Amino acid sequence: MKRFGALFAELDASTSTHAKVAALVRYLREAPDEDAAWAMYFLAGGKPRQLVRTAQLRALALQASGLPEWLFEESYQAVGDLAETIALVLPAPADGGGARGLHAWMTERLLPLRGADEGTVALAVRDCWAELDSLGRFLFVKLVGGGFRVGVSKLLVQRAAAEFAGLDPKLVAARMMGYTDGKREPTADAWRAIVAPADGEAAARDPSQPYPFFLAQALASEPDEASLGPASDWLAEWKFDGIRGQIVQRAGRVWVWSRGEELMTDRFPELERLAAAWPDGTVVDGEIVAWDALAAPLPGSETLGRPGPFATLQQRIGRKTLSARVLAEAPAGFIAYDLLEQGGQDLRAQPQHARRAALEALAGACVPPLPCSPLLTAPDWATLAERRARSRELGVEGLMLKHRDSAYGTGRVKRSGEAGERLAWWKWKIDPLTVDGVLIYAQAGHGRRASVYTDYTFAVWNRAPRDAAEAQAVVEAITERRPADPEGLQLVSFTKAYSGLSDAEFRAVDAVIRETTLENFGPVRSVRPTLVVELAFEGIARSKRHKSGVALRFPRMLRVREDKPLHEANTLADLEALLSA
Template identity: 75%
Template sequence: MKRFAALYDELDATTATNAKVAALRRYLAEADDADAAWAVYFLSGGKPRQLIRTAQLRAQAIASSGLPEWLFDASYQAVGDLAETIALVLPLPQDSTGMQTRLSIWMEERLLPLRGQSDEAIAQSLGAWWRELDATGRFLLVKLVGGGFRVGVSKLLVQRALAAHAGLDAKLVAARMMGFTDGKRSPTAAAYRALVAPADALVAGQDSRDPSQPYPFFLASPLGADAVDEVAALGPARNWLAEWKFDGIRGQIVKRAGQVWVWSRGEELMSDRFPELQALAQRWPDGTVLDGEILVWDDGTGAARLPGSERPGGPAPFALLQQRIGRKTLGPKVLAAAPVSFMAYDLLEVGHEDQRQAPQHERRARLEALAASLNQTPGPRLWLSPQLAGDDWPMLAGRRAEARTLGVEGLMLKHRDSAYGTGRQKRGGVDAPLAWWKWKIDPLSIDGVLIYAQAGHGRRASVYTDYTFAVWNRPPADAAEADAVVEAIAQRRPADPDGLQLVAFTKAYSGLTDEEFKAVDAVIRQNTLEKFGPVRSVRPTLVFELAFEGIARSTRHKSGVALRFPRMQRIRHDKPLHEANTLQDLEQLLVGDTR
């Protein structure tokens, strides 16, 4: 733990990329393989399932520190991070035994066995371990058992350090790391050795990879241009393949060794959640890997057929897919209510041969040939993402304008000669053509009134940055009627059930600059009405323009709707409270948004 704690301190103390890579290389050169495996796992974003509940950590910290509950909570609010708070309030350690224990021993022999133990046993273990760790060790311990470990290091940076340490190409390391951080697996010394093995370690014809391993996903770069002449900077439209951009879960389906695995873009193994996709891929030739979108598809007669598609109907709203993936048990009723399908749009492997360096148009032709062959026989059909004809950019811009009514997010633009890259690349390789772009439709927006605020975490712990917004239940007659509601709120009078009200409808915590957050924080402190723990109710004063990607009905919210990816677009200093939007405005967006 001592060596890993020192690495954490080094990484946390600098923003220089080269310094972080150097620190990682020093650690990898000194650590044994088992410790290196766990370090790479955590630094790359791996998160084992939470081992100890936050409430348990808090209760044991209060008991071990001897602080009254109110003082611990006040400290937590001031610090903004539970692990840091615990590390600061605990008494000095009695010895350094825990710091001398290796990271892999901590994880495999101490922490992972906690799962399933009684609260009493967990409390006893925590108290003992805290007595043998210094402040950094305690901080890391809480992060590791609470599932909240993170430091200023990206997976790409870890791959770069591994490549430099092992003398390998970073792209090869990225490919080997696919699936390494899946929460259902634990890193091992053997898995780490496979990451850093020499490039020629694989003997011809003997692939020692885990057969379930997917490829690194190729990510599209956002295209924010609205005007056709800006999009035209990409060159002639005929050099690009255009497809609809679906609002589902990006995934790869891997068929090798007679088995099927389904991976999300976040490298989460999701095979057990989608039995339909396993049944689909069982018909594929062995050694086939496809990239595409996992969707719930509406085959009903009322669904509009996507232009360019042979498939009846269209994609169902993402909220339906979200309900499906949130279920632990997949009974017949759930499977029938949200039938999942796969919309394939790239062929990465066929006959155990990697296809990623072939030009985009060739990979598409091979994918179409595979689908045609499979679909000739009875069984689940392999559907392909429809391609859109567009000889010029104005024609494709017209297609993009139809996206919202068709339940899709816009267009994907893929250069016909690009290879399938790794990560987000604006080119398919050295001197290669521009690769993939996503040309999304503009987000939806609504003007809401700030009514509650909560302090952030980490560096924002002392600033109110997490806000709750409301809209009017109907249009106010005038400014005076709206002011009367605000005055009633200030006087803590209950809302008139038959009169004008502000109805909470969403929360947001991103989109403003640090300076804007500070300015809003000052307004919140000046207009606080009540405090409920970390939350403050605020006299309605400010109107914000909120942007979001989609809207769906929700029985869990008083407003009856839920927004997808809400964020603050700007503060509407120019808009008085009575001109904020209403529930009726949200209803109109709900009708117009088919996702």
């Protein structure tokens, strides 16, 4: 654990990509393979499942520290991170131990805590804390609490592994696909396969392994011939709101992977049945969507059926058991984008138009049918812009643009081929929906924002105020802690947001929050309503879990509306109108 702790500290302290890669390579040269397997799993984005409840960790730390509860809570609020707070308040260890490696800690000490009773967990946690130094305790709490994060990207980890092994980073990226899936425990053998010499690559591949996903860049401006060349050089498709995935059919079995490298076969049995009869050695890239089989087809398609709202698909995400009712009420489908492998042959280097032709041929022979993403043809960019303008009406997010000669790359790149940027993939999304909300609650952020209030809850009016005076009367009632009049004007919370503003803007809002705080509820402050903030979001759906009756998709802050008075903020009726838009 000490070696892993030292690596974590070095990565956390540096902003230099070169320094981080160098630190990772040094670690890989020194660490045993079984430790490197776990370290690369976590650093590449593997999510440790929560082994100990946060409430129990807090209670054990409070007991071990001997602090009064109020002082522990004040310390937590000042630090902003529970693991860091615990590491700071615990008494010094007897020997500053933790000499055993990361693999031993995970398999012998941490993983056995899963499912153990509270007494066993309490004893084990105290023993672990007694062995570890402050940094080790911090990492321990992060790992057993399921909250481990560090400032390195998966791409950087792959680059370091490639440098360590003397391999092409693209090969390492391909080998690491699926490595961070939570259903698989990282092993020394799995790690050695990632950094093994490149000889015999095809034979060594795990049959379940998907390919690294090719990701699109967002267009910064409207496309035209000067920026992207003729529209006829591009294949345009609708951009769907679902889960990007790959279906792998090899060795007589089917695996369904998400873009986040999570194995999701058991969550989508419809997709397993869809691919069961595909020819062996077939890998298809596409979008997992909620599927409305009776809806009219989208423009560009002649087949009945189209994707449903993402909120429907959410009913399937995270469920351990799929009842017949859930399968009936939230059916899933798959829209194919690309054919990556056919008959065991990797097709990614072929041009887009050739892969598309092969995909359509496969789809035409499939039983049950394999829906392909409709292609939209247009003589020029203006015509495509007109079709994109209908996106929200059709329930899609805009258009995807793929150059007809582009290969299938790795990750989010701007170049794919010798011709340069024009061969990349681009997403041409529609403008987000917006609403003006009133800030009513705030909570401090995490990490470098732990001392600044950055996580906000917003409200809208239950109806439009008659004038500024009526709105001000509600503010005064809130300030005086008087209950809201159920028959009168009131503010109704509807969403949370914590991103979108600059550091300077967050500091300015933080100052207002501290000046207008009314009450503290643990880490949360209620504030006197004074600020209107413009929020952007990708979609809206009905929700029984929210007081407002709606839920926003990807809400974020655009700007503080210093020009807008409180009584001009949006209303529930405005949100209802967006639902039907």
